[in-house]
Amino acid sequence: MTIATDPTLHDRLAALAERQIAAGESVGAVAADPVNVPMIRHWTAAMGDANPVYTDPAAAEASTHGGIVAPPAMIQVWTMPGVNGRARQGATPVDGVLAMLDENGYTGVVATNCEQTYHRYVRPGERLVPATRLTALAGPKKTALGEGYFVTWNVAWYSGEEQVAEMLFRVLKFRPRTRRDRGGGGEPAAGREPYPLRPAVNRDTAFFWEGAARGELRIQRCTACGELRHPPGPVCPSCRSTDRGYAVASGEGEVYSYVVHHNPPVPGRRTPFVVAVVQLPEGVRIVGNVVDCPPSEVGIGMPLRVTYRQMDDDLILPMWAPREP
Amino acid sequence: MSSLSGRTAVAGIGATEFSKQSGRSELQLAAEAVFAALDDAGLSPSDVDGLVTYTQDVNQEIAVARETGIGDLSFFSRVHYGGGAACGTVLHAAMAVATGAAETVVCYRAFNERSGRRFGQPDARLGGEPSSQGLEMSWHVPYGLMTPAAWVAMFARRYMHAYGATSEDFGRVAVAMRRHAAANPAAWFHKRPITLEEHQASKWIVEPLHLLDCCQESDGAVALVVTSAERARDLRRSPAVIRAAAQGSGAGQMMMTSYYRDDMTGLPEMGVVGRRLWEQAGLGPSDVQTAILYDHFTPFVLTQLEELGFCGRGEARDYVAGGGIEIDGRLPVNPHGGQLGEAYIHGMNGIAEAVRQIRGTSVNQIAGVHNVLVTAGTGVPTSGLILSRD
Numbered sequence: 001m002t003i004a005t006d007p008t009l010h011d012r013l014a015a016l017a018e019r020q021i022a023a024g025e026s027v028g029a030v031a032a033d034p035v036n037v038p039m040i041r042h043w044t045a046a047m048g049d050a051n052p053v054y055t056d057p058a059a060a061e062a063s064t065h066g067g068i069v070a071p072p073a074m075i076q077v078w079t080m081p082g083v084n085g086r087a088r089q090g091a092t093p094v095d096g097v098l099a100m101l102d103e104n105g106y107t108g109v110v111a112t113n114c115e116q117t118y119h120r121y122v123r124p125g126e127r128l129v130p131a132t133r134l135t136a137l138a139g140p141k142k143t144a145l146g147e148g149y150f151v152t153w154n155v156a157w158y159s160g161e162e163q164v165a166e167m168l169f170r171v172l173k174f175r176p177r178t179r180r181d182r183g184g185g186g187e188p189a190a191g192r193e194p195y196p197l198r199p200a201v202n203r204d205t206a207f208f209w210e211g212a213a214r215g216e217l218r219i220q221r222c223t224a225c226g227e228l229r230h231p232p233g234p235v236c237p238s239c240r241s242t243d244r245g246y247a248v249a250s251g252e253g254e255v256y257s258y259v260v261h262h263n264p265p266v267p268g269r270r271t272p273f274v275v276a277v278v279q280l281p282e283g284v285r286i287v288g289n290v291v292d293c294p295p296s297e298v299g300i301g302m303p304l305r306v307t308y309r310q311m312d313d314d315l316i317l318p319m320w321a322p323r324e325p
Numbered sequence: 326m327s328s329l330s331g332r333t334a335v336a337g338i339g340a341t342e343f344s345k346q347s348g349r350s351e352l353q354l355a356a357e358a359v360f361a362a363l364d365d366a367g368l369s370p371s372d373v374d375g376l377v378t379y380t381q382d383v384n385q386e387i388a389v390a391r392e393t394g395i396g397d398l399s400f401f402s403r404v405h406y407g408g409g410a411a412c413g414t415v416l417h418a419a420m421a422v423a424t425g426a427a428e429t430v431v432c433y434r435a436f437n438e439r440s441g442r443r444f445g446q447p448d449a450r451l452g453g454e455p456s457s458q459g460l461e462m463s464w465h466v467p468y469g470l471m472t473p474a475a476w477v478a479m480f481a482r483r484y485m486h487a488y489g490a491t492s493e494d495f496g497r498v499a500v501a502m503r504r505h506a507a508a509n510p511a512a513w514f515h516k517r518p519i520t521l522e523e524h525q526a527s528k529w530i531v532e533p534l535h536l537l538d539c540c541q542e543s544d545g546a547v548a549l550v551v552t553s554a555e556r557a558r559d560l561r562r563s564p565a566v567i568r569a570a571a572q573g574s575g576a577g578q579m580m581m582t583s584y585y586r587d588d589m590t591g592l593p594e595m596g597v598v599g600r601r602l603w604e605q606a607g608l609g610p611s612d613v614q615t616a617i618l619y620d621h622f623t624p625f626v627l628t629q630l631e632e633l634g635f636c637g638r639g640e641a642r643d644y645v646a647g648g649g650i651e652i653d654g655r656l657p658v659n660p661h662g663g664q665l666g667e668a669y670i671h672g673m674n675g676i677a678e679a680v681r682q683i684r685g686t687s688v689n690q691i692a693g694v695h696n697v698l699v700t701a702g703t704g705v706p707t708s709g710l711i712l713s714r715d
Contacts, residue, residue, distance in 0.1 A: 197471070199463035202455040231464045231585065257483035257589060259475050260532035266447045266469040272529075275470040277479060277584045285585050289468045295532075300486045317467055 148174030334564035337366025337550035343668030367561030375427030408702025411672030435546030506662025573597030
């Protein structure tokens with residue numbers, strides 16, 4: 001059995017995108033500098049654009065513009081945050097969607113569309129303000145680069161109340177193909193390293209791991225007598241029934257016992273790490289890591305709540321984080 | 326049904342040196358130990374018609390037979406569950422002899438556990454196969470819970486919580502074992518005792534276990550010759566009579582990770598073994614003068630004292646702190662230094678020490694030994710013996 005991507009991801013992404021699209025335009029930080037001739041001169045020099053209407057006051061005066069104007073294609077330049085300016089720029093409605101994709105292995109990015117519309121030329125002295133809105137999320141799509149989502153947004157630039165230009169921008173956020181996907185050979189895998197500590201799974205235990213992949217902590221329940229059992233098995237020890245289903249646990253638990261592993265090193269793990277036997281209110285115990293907590297703060301009786309960790313492209317493990325009692 | 330008690334005996338013991346790098350193959354180690362045990366008994370390879378070892382041993386019975394010149398075999402058997410097999414090999418041999426399936430059976434265990442495959446190192450393949458054991462391991466290995474020290478530490482933490490035991494209580498076991506080993510020239514830690522302070526200062530392996538709570542890793546081999554008590558009386562050595570032999574597994578048993586039972590502070594499988602041993606032998610805890618308790622990790626020595634009835638639940642730490650397991654204590658435990666001090670030969674070296682105590686030939690001989698209790702691996706399905714003077 002292959003354990004797929006967190007199956008709740010698509011729904012969570014779609015819901016987030018829907019909210020962000022509905023929220024509409026978000027106004028960004030005002031340009032650090034007004035439109036100015038030195039910046040235009042550098043840009044046109046770099047681009048090899050010798051049109052004097054952008055840099056020569058006399059020629060511009062004589063043109064239909066009656067003075068210097070900025071090249072329309074520079075529109076993005078005026079509100080770029082600069083090398084260290086990202087934080088000042090503030091959040092946009094696009095950030096959350098991109099972050100969720102990154103966190104779930106869609107770490108690759110390629111721009112696929114950039115369509116700019118210029119309503120008028122802008123002139124030195126104008127101080128522009130950008131505004132961004134998310135317009136579409138499409139996917140997952142199989143692409144040559146790997147499976148991905150197309151994320152589309154729109155940026156409008158304002159001078160005062162007047163919209164002077166806008167841009168449609170679309171990227172493909174993709175999950176880089178692993179060596180295995182490509183059938184061996186080729187470039188080194190760009191995806192996550194496969195997590196080395198994989199569970200063996202068979203028809204008696206698959207429901208548990210499928211549940212973990214969906215964000216559900218499933219405990220085997222005998223359909224005949226109702227007994228809950230973990231770890232699961234094919235025959236109910238109470239009534240011999242092989243008719244079995246599962247209950248979805250509340251996700252709460254507490255530390256029944258625990259260890260802090262220091263030595264020797266464990267493949268795929270950074271030491272020290274905590275492993276606990278967790279007592280569930282449903283009456284069964286389960287083993288898992290305690291995370292989001294320094295090892296020194298773990299103790300028997302500590303209240304926990306289940307959380308899920310994506311270990312690699314295929315495996316999601318239920319783990320345990322501290323909970324307020 | 327006739328009892329096994331008293332019908333068979335250990336007539337010979339043999340071993341290689343105990344080292345960290347034997348410099349020879351595991352099969353050679355096995356052959357050397359088998360020869361030594363046969364020499365000790367005054368028997369030759371042609372007298373042997375049965376061989377028993379652990380399922381984990383890499384030397385097949387037929388290979389050992391070929392190397393040692395043992396000819397026809399009418400009985401061969403393997404005992405499962407890691408170090409839990411130790412006394413089980415003797416049980417299987419005794420059953421074979423008592424039933425006539427074989428006349429003389431050699432039990433052996435040989436490995437390069439330090440220079441070859443080290444059991445304490447994580448093995449990512451543990452959870453790999455959808456066999457019952459692979460599936461069992463798969464509830465633990467993905468979380469990095471995959472070394473013997475970690476499996477035992479999980480029990481130890483709960484035990485500490487339930488009974489107020491401390492790391493020092495575990496440490497006193499290690500100190501006692503190293504003190505015994507210090508006087509044993511065959512021990513790796515001969516003349517190297519430790520203090521409780523050194524135990525406390527040793528690095529964490531898996532909290533709550535320090536390095537010095539963990540037995541050593543060893544290369545070496547041990548072999549034992551089992552035959553009828555009657556025949557043993559005619560051989561070179563005085564027999565160590567097999568007064569009782571038993572295997573045991575408890576309800577809800579797992580390999581090292583029986584965390585899903587109601588209670589995590591005992592070793593029910595050792596309880597099964599203990600009850601059967603006392604019943605078979607017609608003896609009780611006060612009738613044994615020394616015990617060989619499996620000591621791959623210190624906490625389970627405490628648990629065994631309780632499970633076998635030497636003291637009450639939760640009382641072992643006081644028993645140990647009061648010097649109970651020292652050479653001159655109420656129950657000298659592992660006079661040879663155990664696996665913490667002498668060597669880790671998967672429990673087989675402890676059986677050899679029990680035989681020496683019965684013969685009166687141990688370097689740390691306990692006075693007036695009539696009966697010795699021996700246990701095998703803890704945390705796994707296990708086994709035990711009571712050996713007695715004839």
